[in-house]
Structure formats: structure tokens, C-alpha cells
Amino acid sequence: MLKRVSAHLLRHGISTFESRLCKNDRLFRVHPSVSEALAENRPVVALESTIITHGMPYPHNLSTAKEVEAIVRAEGATPATVGVIQGKVHVGMSSEELDHLARSKTSLKVSRRDLPYAISKGLSGGTTVSGTMIAAHRAGIPVFVTGGVGGVHRDGENSLDVSADLTELGRTPIAVVSAGVKSILDIGRTLEFLETQGVCVATYGTSKNFPAFFSTQSGFTSPYHVCNPEEAAELIAGVLSLGLQSGVLLAVPVPEQHAAAGQQIEEAIQTAVAEASAKGIKGRDVTPFILQKVNELTEGKSLQANIALIHNNAKVGSQIACALSKQMNGRKLRCTTHHLGKHPSDSQSNIVVIGGINVDFIAKGKTDKLLFGQTNPGSVCQSFGGVGRNIADSLSRLGHRPLFISAIGTDSHSDAVLHYCKHMNTRGVARLEEQRTATYCAVITESGELSLGLGDMDIHQQITEHYVSQFEQQLSSASLVCLDGNIPVSTIDYVCSIAKKHAINVWYEPTDSDKACKPFLSEAWKSLSYSSPNLAELRTMNKTLGIPTPEVPPGSVDEVLRCALALSRPLLEHLHCLVVTLGAEGVLVCGEHDAGSVNLQPRKQKRRGQLCALHYPALAVTSEETVNVSGAGDSLAGGMMAGIAQGRDTDSCVQMGLLAARLSLASPHPIAPVLTSDSVDPNKVQAQSWPKPRFMWMD
Structure with missing residues (x-):
């Protein structure tokens, strides 16, 4: 029986627990x-x-x-x-x-x-x-x-x-x-x-x-x-x-x-x-x-x-x-510069992605209910993830070659991940001495729902302002910079300052509700152009700015959409566009009205038109097709970015993202190896019936 994409379909990967350098306990308060x-x-x-x-x-x-x-x-x-x-x-x-x-x-x-x-x-x-x-x-x-x-x-x-x-x-x-x-x-x-x-x-x-x-x-x-x-x-x-x-x-x-x-x-x-x-x-x-x-x-x-x-x-x-x-x-940060899969156009990359890179272990049970404290039947597979890496991977498979800036250790995982990413431009990945490559373990049910996640993500804090500043020339000339929420606040602030100075479009991928606040702790958020939060992350953004934040209603689709519109409106005073992921209810794209649609293309001046929104239903996916949900949200973002970079209309950009997400669900890897430009081209995917998005005014 067909069912709508689960609540994790359009999320930004599975929520992770981030270890901290300095842990509080009942005796110590930092x-x-x-x-x-x-x-x-x-x-x-x-x-x-x-x-x-x-x-x-x-x-x-x-x-x-x-x-x-x-x-x-x-x-x-x-x-x-x-x-x-x-x-x-x-x-x-x-x-x-x-x-x-x-x-x-x-x-x-x-x-x-x-x-x-x-x-x-x-x-x-x-x-x-x-x-x-x-x-x-x-x-x-x-x-x-x-x-x-x-x-x-x-x-x-x-x-x-x-x-x-x-x-x-x-x-x-x-x-x-x-x-x-x-x-x-x-x-x-x-x-x-x-x-x-x-x-x-x-x-x-x-x-x-x-x-x-x-x-x-x-x-x-x-x-x-x-x-x-x-x-x-x-x-x-x-x-x-x-x-x-x-x-x-x-x-x-x-x-x-x-x-x-x-x-x-x-x-x-x-x-x-x-x-x-x-x-x-x-x-x-x-x-x-x-x-x-x-x-x-x-x-x-x-x-x-x-x-x-x-x-x-x-x-x-x-x-x-x-x-x-x-x-x-x-x-x-005395890292080995990696030239795996070096490409003649590396120096001319016009998209930059800064974020985490992980080795993922996905343990999938053979039942819908997992029993803790005992061994459950299932399967375990290894893949390579991290929000930033996933988006850079997605863009690389869709005809772009973004410069990817991240950090890995000098352990066995680092060699494996670099080999897997040889199709990507990884020359911005620092290989750090005496550091562990980030790892993430997810335990999911037979239907693909997250049951438990554990992460060792300390190395993401090494993606510092000092290191990223080495790529200031590439940042200053980029058409789009994507940041994930794993990187330090100071790095986000630095990139936003460069974006403000050079009128660069920045896409912020919050990764989870705890990290969604990072750009909003200062004026940095006003330099963002795009962001793709889910409702929990959108609420965090509003709370951080001191804006009254309604609870997300458990009721009908209309109530959910009204809540999403109310939460999006204050942020659009400065952001160009918000892509609100609604899990099984699809995607809500909010921004400036343009000829009956939302203008997704990079803005060239301050907003003048009215605000509106388009609600796109999720694609139908069978439970048998769902292998894992860890990269669906990142695939959606990568597909939409690729469409924007190609100058496509809003419907095509969203459809590319939804198709990329569906491929991700059916793959053991966060980004499906079969992902290509043709596989997400709405004009070439014949078996898909596209429902008309619902249009709503916001002002």
C-alpha cells in the first residue's frame, strides 16, 4: 500500500547528538x-x-x-x-x-x-x-x-x-x-x-x-x-x-x-x-x-x-x-591538500559548501518496533554522510562542482571517505592530526523511522573561521554559498560578513532544532538568502529572535500550513526565500511573488513585491521502497540548489528536489549513486504525475 513520505523524508538527515569538547555533569557547570x-x-x-x-x-x-x-x-x-x-x-x-x-x-x-x-x-x-x-x-x-x-x-x-x-x-x-x-x-x-x-x-x-x-x-x-x-x-x-x-x-x-x-x-x-x-x-x-x-x-x-x-x-x-x-x-590545520578527482574547473567553482562530513552506520531492524536491552534482527551498512558532504555530493552528481570545505581526521575512516568522494572537489577538506573523523550511528525501524542516533561530531568545530578564511577569494566570487548548522557560530558569522560585503547568496541548512539558532544569535541572519528548516527549526529561529512562537498544531494540513506561514513571515523581512519542509505534508516555499509563483532566483535588489507561498505535496513512496531516510532532506536541498543554479522556474526546482529525495529514500546511501541530472529532470521522468501546488498570499 502506498503511503506518504514519512516525517523524516524532507528533514535534514537524522537528528544527531553532538558531543561537546567540554561536558557538563552534575558536579561541574560550564x-x-x-x-x-x-x-x-x-x-x-x-x-x-x-x-x-x-x-x-x-x-x-x-x-x-x-x-x-x-x-x-x-x-x-x-x-x-x-x-x-x-x-x-x-x-x-x-x-x-x-x-x-x-x-x-x-x-x-x-x-x-x-x-x-x-x-x-x-x-x-x-x-x-x-x-x-x-x-x-x-x-x-x-x-x-x-x-x-x-x-x-x-x-x-x-x-x-x-x-x-x-x-x-x-x-x-x-x-x-x-x-x-x-x-x-x-x-x-x-x-x-x-x-x-x-x-x-x-x-x-x-x-x-x-x-x-x-x-x-x-x-x-x-x-x-x-x-x-x-x-x-x-x-x-x-x-x-x-x-x-x-x-x-x-x-x-x-x-x-x-x-x-x-x-x-x-x-x-x-x-x-x-x-x-x-x-x-x-x-x-x-x-x-x-x-x-x-x-x-x-x-x-x-x-x-x-x-x-x-x-x-x-x-x-x-x-x-x-x-x-x-x-x-x-x-x-596543517592538512594534506587532496587532489582526488582533480578537475580543470576546480579553481572556477562558483558554488561553495561548508559543513560536516561523517561516516554513517545505519542499523535497520526487521521489525517496526525495536526492543531495547536485547538483540534485534536486522542489517547494518556503512555509508558516507554529513549534511555539508551530502549537499556537495548531490550538486556534484547534478552537473556542478562545488568547492567543499570541511575537516576529517587522520584515521582509517578518512582514507575511505576521501576515496568515496573522489568525484567531488574536496580540496577544501582539512585532514587534521590527532583528530577523529566524525561518525554517526542510526538505528531505524523496518519502515525507516529513526529509533536512536549517536554521533561523534567534535571535529566539526575544527571548521574554524581561521581555516575557512583561506578560501576568502572563492567565497567572494561564489554565486551561492551553502552552510550547514554543524559548523561553529564564529565561522557562520564570518561567511555572512563576506556575503554582505560582496552581495553573495547564502543558503543555511540548519541540520537540527538545536543548531537552527546559530546565525540568529547576531545580525548574521540578515545576510542569509535561503534556508530550509522544518517546523521545529523554524520555531527555534523565531524564538532566538524573541518573536512570539506558536506551537505547531497536531491537526489538519491547513492548520500546519497556517502555522508555517506565521513562522515564516518575520524571517522574510531579510531572507529571500524559505523552504519549509513539512515531512509527510510536503514542502512549503515562501518568498516574493512573481507571476503567480514564488521567485526562487537570486535577488538583485531589495524585495518590492508581495509575499506568497506555494505548498507542494510530498511524493508517494511505498514502505518497501524506503531503505533509509538519512539523506532525503539534503537531497531535496541539493536538487533545488541545482535547479536554481540552472535558472529553472520554481516548479522545476522543487520537483528536482523531490525527485532527488525519493531516490535517496530508496538507496542505502544518503545521496543515491544513481542520482544524475536526467534522473531528476521533471521533463524526462515520465511516470510522475505532478499535482498543482497550492498558492497562498502571505501579506
């Missing part, structure tokens, strides 16, 4: 700005929070914390202040969370030892150097800025009072940027202890003098020195590349104009140390007591110098983080 920066390989700087809870009085602590974050941002990095709030370790904090810690009178000082207790009791506290290092390393942040690190206390050879900061540096591969070690400590023994722990110590600047927090001179020298951010980044990269499980301590001297007060501060420190000893103050209470006493004795000069050196450390540390990010991205 701020969205930090997780996004990490996912996109942008520089992040970790910041400790004991300076907020124990280092300075309110409101100096709060203003300093916000100033430091502002300095990090000004240098081009993302700040990630670390702290514990109600038993959760936060990596990156909101303004309200910073204020909460700054005002708290009961916050703990949280080191490695204290983390389990603070978490188990649901307490709040400021993380020390060691506590911050643990959280930063877990989140994947390689650079951490602080004021000064702890050390071996005076008489430490007898008391065994050694800061946990030192042992943490010996077992956690983090670069700590500090102003050295406070002079209240035994600096000589501290350096010896760091050597024993295998910690690389270097002074930042031209001198090897190891600084003593308020003073540029401690009387000791560092084993090494680095002169600038690039040299510091090379040192850190060396530690990370070697896989050493120890950190790097970069000692940054306090700025000279504030070091002038160093002698007065040193004298106050000696007085405070003596008083602490006389009063029997020990352990973790020593440092806060001495800092408070020194601030009183110097009439605030020590606090000013403290703030100045922290500001300086933040600036230097951020510059180092940016240099490290640039170096690491550069190393990852």
Missing part, C-alpha cells in the same frame, strides 16, 4: 560562553576566585574580578572565573554569581583537599590555585591566570607546610601565569620543590630573575625565561604535545611603576609575619592575616600594587592564551 569558545577552539583564560572570597575586601574584590574579566576579553580571549557555588564547580560565572561570591561572609577557601567536602555539603567557596587548576584542566582550558602561587612556608623543612599549589603543578598539565611567589614564603625551597615535581619554571621577559609578587627581584633566578607571548605559547605547546602530566609556571614581574613601593611593602610583610607568629596564626589563616595587615601598614599601597599585578598578569596571560590558540589551531 558557562555557555566558555563551552562555546572551547568548542570553537578560541582562547580561554581560567581565573581563580579566592581573590574574590579571601583576597580583598568588598567591593574591591568584585570590581577587581570584573576588571580582570574585561581585560581578558579586551585581549581577545574568553574569561572563565572558577568557583564553587552551592556544591557545584562553576567554570565561568555570570555577573550575579560573581556578586554572590563577593558578598558571601561564609565562603570556603577551596583547594584540592576541600573540593569533596564543599561539593558533598552543597557549600560555596573560592577556588585556590590548585582547585582552579583541577577545574580548568577538566574543562580543557590550558592557561590559568592568578596573582601569586603558594609555596614552601618558612621553616617548611620542619613544619612540612607546603602549599598544595606546588603538588598540583606537578600533576596537572596547566600553564599558570602568576607574579611569582609571595616573599612571606621560602622562595628558594619553593623553586627546589617545583624542580622535584618536574614543573617547568620560566620568567616572562628578558630577565631570568624570579619575581617575588610585589617585587621584581627575589634573589633567585628562574631556570628559563621567555620573551614574548609566542615563545611562552611554544613552551606550553611543547608540554602539551609531549603529554607530560606536569604544569608550567610562568612568572611575570610586577610593572616597574608599582614595584617602586616594593621595599615599603616588604618591610610591612616582615612586620606582619612576626605578628602572625607571635599570635600563633598557622596554616591557611596565615596568608589572609598577613595580606590584611600589610594593607593596613602600607595604607592601601599593597592593595593597589596587588590589583596592578593581577591586571598585568591577566593581560599577559590572555596574550599567551591567544598565541597558544593560534599555534595549536595552526598545527591541527
